[in-house]
Amino acid sequence: MHPHLVCFNPECRKTYGISEVLYNCPSCQGLLEATYDFGALDAPTLKKLWRDRRMDNAPLEQSGVWRYRELFPFLEDLSHVVTLREGNTPLLGAPRAAEYGGLDRITFKHQGFNPTGSFKDNGMTGGAAQARRLGMKRVACVSTGNTSASMAAYAVAGGLDPLIFIPNGNISYGKLAQALEYGAKTFQVDANFDQILALVRVLAEKLGIYLLNSINPFRIEGQKSIVIEMMDQRDWKVPDWIVLPGGNLGNVSAFGKGLREMLAVGLIDRLPRLAVVQAEGSSPFYEFMLDGGAGDFVSQTHPETLATAIKIGDPVSWPKARFEIQTTNGVVERATEQEIADAKAVIGHSGIGCEPASAATLAGIRKLTAAGVIDKAADVVAILTGNVLKDPDYIYKYHTGQLKDPGGAPIRSTFGNAPVVVPNDADRIAELIG
Numbered sequence: 001m002h003p004h005l006v007c008f009n010p011e012c013r014k015t016y017g018i019s020e021v022l023y024n025c026p027s028c029q030g031l032l033e034a035t036y037d038f039g040a041l042d043a044p045t046l047k048k049l050w051r052d053r054r055m056d057n058a059p060l061e062q063s064g065v066w067r068y069r070e071l072f073p074f075l076e077d078l079s080h081v082v083t084l085r086e087g088n089t090p091l092l093g094a095p096r097a098a099e100y101g102g103l104d105r106i107t108f109k110h111q112g113f114n115p116t117g118s119f120k121d122n123g124m125t126g127g128a129a130q131a132r133r134l135g136m137k138r139v140a141c142v143s144t145g146n147t148s149a150s151m152a153a154y155a156v157a158g159g160l161d162p163l164i165f166i167p168n169g170n171i172s173y174g175k176l177a178q179a180l181e182y183g184a185k186t187f188q189v190d191a192n193f194d195q196i197l198a199l200v201r202v203l204a205e206k207l208g209i210y211l212l213n214s215i216n217p218f219r220i221e222g223q224k225s226i227v228i229e230m231m232d233q234r235d236w237k238v239p240d241w242i243v244l245p246g247g248n249l250g251n252v253s254a255f256g257k258g259l260r261e262m263l264a265v266g267l268i269d270r271l272p273r274l275a276v277v278q279a280e281g282s283s284p285f286y287e288f289m290l291d292g293g294a295g296d297f298v299s300q301t302h303p304e305t306l307a308t309a310i311k312i313g314d315p316v317s318w319p320k321a322r323f324e325i326q327t328t329n330g331v332v333e334r335a336t337e338q339e340i341a342d343a344k345a346v347i348g349h350s351g352i353g354c355e356p357a358s359a360a361t362l363a364g365i366r367k368l369t370a371a372g373v374i375d376k377a378a379d380v381v382a383i384l385t386g387n388v389l390k391d392p393d394y395i396y397k398y399h400t401g402q403l404k405d406p407g408g409a410p411i412r413s414t415f416g417n418a419p420v421v422v423p424n425d426a427d428r429i430a431e432l433i434g
């Protein structure tokens with residue numbers, strides 16, 4: 001069977017052509033996903049092929065996404081690919097962070113090593129390729145910052161015009177600066193992420209612009225490569241847990257799909273458990289999953305968190321995320337602003353660093369080990385979704401005791417490291433150093 005799009009709603013499952021411009025099922029409004037016949041794939045052959053490609057200097061093989069393209073064969077013509085050498089992100093051990101998280105050991109997969117500094121690049125290279133394949137000229141997204149930075153880069157690199165919509169005053173300067181530098185037409189809208197997504201969908205329809213939010217199934221396809229590369233780097237040894245922050249819930253959807261497909265092809269022999277961590281002030285998925293996701297999904301009208309990347313009250317991909325959490329026997333946790341801030345400083349103090357949303361992982365792990373959900377001896381991979389330099393303002397305020405939560409209450413600088421102002425005097429400075 002050729003690659004095609006299928007409605008994710010189990011009661012619908014209608015199929016559509018792979019090159020139809022659709023974001024939701026026209027019949028039931030369900031989410032769409034790309035699907036393939038993997039029948040002919042052989043796991044040992046793939047493992048060897050992918051290893052060999054790492055030694056190949058061709059840009060497509062140097063990409064930590066397209067190297068694994070047999071698991072997302074939606075393109076007929078690979079010349080549509082725009083690659084900036086995305087993926088290829090490291091696995092990093094961090095004993096200090098492990099101890100803080102209540103674990104014997106921890107591994108961070110640091111997606112902040114991507115070309116635009118976040119995991120979005122893995123998916124965006126997929127979405128941008130599909131935009132080019134469809135002959136689109138303009139692409140658009142609403143973003144809490146990282147999607148827009150990534151889309152801007154991939155769009156201009158691929159000769160497309162990027163249009164970016166962001167919540168006014170609610171994204172970090174690092175991310176906004178990237179969009180401007182890459183040359184995206186940037187609109188700051190006086191509304192929150194969820195409201196702007198509705199707006200952009202209307203505009204995309206009206207003006208024939210291709211939408212590159214994570215509702216776009218081809219971004220999800222690219223994002224699967226994060227877990228594929230992770231397993232390749234671990235010589236296909238499955239961890240007990242993969243822990244990641246949750247906002248719009250595209251990433252957990254991609255991880256679950258990628259893992260299920262790797263299992264089906266025989267690349268791995270079991271599924272790890274997925275743990276999604278949300279910020280307490282922006283945790284509709286946590287609330288929804290308290291009873292296993294049996295009730296109605298209730299969105300949050302005024303999500304609040306300093307981890308602006310995950311400040312989302314109405315995550316579009318919740319049906320997929322629920323399915324993947326259920327399938328992997330996963331869990332959903334949430335962390336307070338103080339917990340996220342302190343966990344972030346610990347990750348920084350491990351010589352690694354990340355942006356606030358990424359630190360929700362370690363904050364959540366600390367709670368899950370304390371509650372006995374994650375075992376101390378477990379093999380845990382936590383995904384650091386964004387680079388430490390994405391949000392320097394937050395860092396400076398934390399270390400100098402100026403960080404306040406969205407309600408205005410101070411956040412303690414538990415691991416604060418304020419700079420010391422000194423006179424231009426060697427003796428005095430020597431005295432201070434001790």
Ligand code: F0G
Nearest residue numbers: 143144146147247248249250251385386
């Ligand atoms: N971490 C970072 C650094 C993010 O930028 C995001 C999402 C997430 C985690 C959550 O991932 O949405 O797949 O659950 N940022 C989006 C954006 C919404 O617009 O950049 P998710």
